[in-house]
Amino acid sequence: MVHQLSLVSSIAHGSYVQTVSTLQAFTGMLSPQPIATYTLLTKPHEVFKPKFEPGKVNQIEQYYMKCITTWSDGSEFDLASAVIKENGSSNVFSGRLFHAEDESVQRIWTLQISDIPIAGKNQACSAQTIYESTLIHTHTNVKSEENKIDAMDVDLEHKDKSDVKGDTKEKEEDKKEEDKKEEDKKEEDKKEEDKKEEDKKEEEKVEKKNDEVKHSEVNLEDGAETGSGHKDSFLQFLEDLGYETISQYWIKGIRFFHGDIVIEIFKVLVRDDEVTEPKEEGKIALKLLDESNTFQIRTYINIAKSTDIDLINQGTKELLRLQEFLKNLFKLEIPDRMFMDSRVQVRK
Amino acid sequence: MVSAVLLIQKATPETITQFHDQLSNELPTLRGKWNFNFKIFRNNPYSIPQELAETATVAPESKWLYTLSPSYLSDSSISLINGKSVGVFTNLIKEEAGEHGHSVELSIPNSHLHKGATTDLNDPFDFFVAQKLQSLWTQRQLIRGDGGRIYELENGNLTIRTSNVFLHGNFRGLLVQIEINQNLCNVDDVSSFASTFETIRNKYGIPAGDLSCEVLDPKRLDTYADLIYQYSKILNF
Incomplete structure (x- = not known):
């Protein structure tokens, strides 16, 4: 359990170098730590219909869940230079996550569910x-x-739902931007296509494998076979747990540490669907969620126990001090609580 | 490692003492004590599959989620859902595991923390399920194993773990977990496991009881997955 105190901000791309230099001087960290995460956003695939009994308050909620892992672009994606689309194609790629070759290493996933931030005027x-x-x-x-x-079924099911979803005002857990909601819908579609493509790939692979067995050559695909087993096993686990994937995004950035405070500067990337043929085989083309090249900034303190009032008060003070100190560089603000709500709205 | 789990429901203090004496005569290496928690969750009946949401008020079928947290896998737990998929969870980051001065079987690679994917304040999975997945799973039973001992025999190729099993504080039997090195059995033929473990049982005078050496997927053995699968078969009161 983490009790997280946070403040957010954003800076224009042009201020990046200055901001990084300032933070380097401020924190004394000459080389900030690079961060690169890939997040799958998931939602319970079952409908929760608790029995309402008079006098009984039902406090059980359904939550969206984030599944976070690391990613490596494996390339020269430089944060300091703006990502500009040339001839309609961007040059940022991610390795296909559920691609068999990627699975020589077992992927680690962090499942994360967050509560809505504490309410209150002060x-x-x-x-x-x-x-x-x-x-x-x-x-x-x-x-x-x-x-x-199975995976396909989930996908199809999801397709029906995403239409409904446009009408019902469901709130995605959103720590980034107000406009993310629109983007999310787009992302979902992407996700579907992404999955379908993967499935297609799978099929191809199976066919290829059959051929190879016939030829009874050195079976290089063997590794891929267990790999695909792994691939399936995470998605299968997620499905059995009761969740389905609805969206995905990548985060790339750097972070500084100042005392207990973590200062993260990052960009959010989503799948670029306009690029049909990626330059490299087995890679997914990415684009910025916010094409103005704005950087998001998040400063936070993690506290192990939500009951540790002393630490929380102290942490709040430290964050406010940082806010005051950096106010000429960027303005740290409280993110809108409603956008951070990860509860699934109950349909009446 | 290939494992089998045995539950002796008729065990009495005398038979347990006698069994421990007998094992000690084999001059095993003692690997300390251990205990475990085994939790059984059932699907929340009010979570209904989408296609039935309009017509049904409760879910038509029961599903089960098990979590096993043995103390010898520090800060880790294994979970099995619906007899189909298994996940191994841990809270330890590799670099922190080193600080404790002992080697650990399971840990999170350092890069997972450094690249920002986890905050390093992980919860045990059973706690996570109980806190945040209440709409999907509700805890039904907690089975505890206490006063366990670990014996290592045959130059480390055979490990026998014993533990007393309690359900809601009532003694329910003696659990014996046998683990053998893969080269002591024919891993290609899962059906041969039963006789292999029967031989071991007779050799070390382990009392008879319900023995499970079933595996989740006969074609792909998995130490942790098979272990929890056997627990789920045996601790099925």
Whole structure:
């Protein structure tokens, strides 16, 4: 359980170098730590219809869950230079996550669910409780063929839903931007196509494998076979747990540490669907969520216990001091609490 | 490691003492004490599949989620959902595990923390489920194993773990977890495991009881997945 105190801000691309220099001097960290995460946004795939009994308050909620892992662009994606689309194609790529070759290493996933930030008029900073648990290994007895069909089913189901979703005002957990909601819908579509593509790939692979067995050559695909088993096992685990994926995004940035405060400067990337043929095989083209090249800034303190009032008060003070100190560089503000709400709205 | 789990429900203080004496005569290496928590969750009946949401008021089928947290896997837990998929969770970052001065089987790679994917304040998975997935899973039973001992035999190729099993504070039997090195059995033939473990049981005078050496997927053995699968079969009161 993490009790997180945070303040957010954003800077224009042009201020990046100055901001980084200032923070380097301020924190004494000459080389900030690079951060690169990939997040799958998931939602319970079942409808929760609790029985309402008079006199009984039902406090059970359904939550969106984030599944976070690391990613490497494996390339020269430079934060300091603006990402500009040339001839309609960007030059940022991510390795295909569920691609078999990527699976020589077992992927680690952190499952994370956060509460809505604490309400109140006199909040000096946003305070929310985050629960997370890290999955280091998955295994399933569901065969990959069966599983493939399953994944597709989920996808189809999801398609029907996404239409409905436009009408029902569901709030995505959103720590970035107000306009993200619109983007989210786009992202979802992307996700679907992404999945379908993956499925297609799978099929191709299976076919290829069959061929190879016939030729009875050195079976290089063997590694890929267990790899695809792994791929399926995480998605299978997620599905059995009761969740389905609805969206995805990548984060790339740097972070500084100042005492207990973490200062993160990052950009959010989403899948670029306009690029049909990526330059490299097995890569996904990405684009910025916010094409103005704005950087997001998040400063936060993690406190292990939400009951530790002393630490919370002290942390709040430290954040406010930082806010005051950096006010000429960027203005740290409290993010809108409603956009940080990760509860699934109950449909009446 | 290939494992089997045995529950002796008829165990009495005498038979347990006798069994421990017998094992000690084999001059095993003692690997200390251990205990475990085994939690059983059932799906929340008010979570209904979408296609039935309009017509049904409760979910048509029961699903089960098990979590096993043995103390010898520090800060880790294994969970099995619906007899199909298994996930191993841990809270330890590799570099922190080193600080404790002992080697650990399971840990999160350092880069996962450094690249910002986790805050390093992880919760055990059973706690996570109980706190935030209440709409999906509700805890039904807590089975505890206490006063466990670990014996290592045959130059480390055979590990026998014993533990007393309690359900709601009532003694429910003696659990014996047998783990053998893969080269002591025929891993390609899962059906041969039963006789292999039967031989071991007779050799070390382990009392008879319900034995499970079933595996989740006979084609792909997985130490942790198979272990929790066996627990779920045995601790099924």
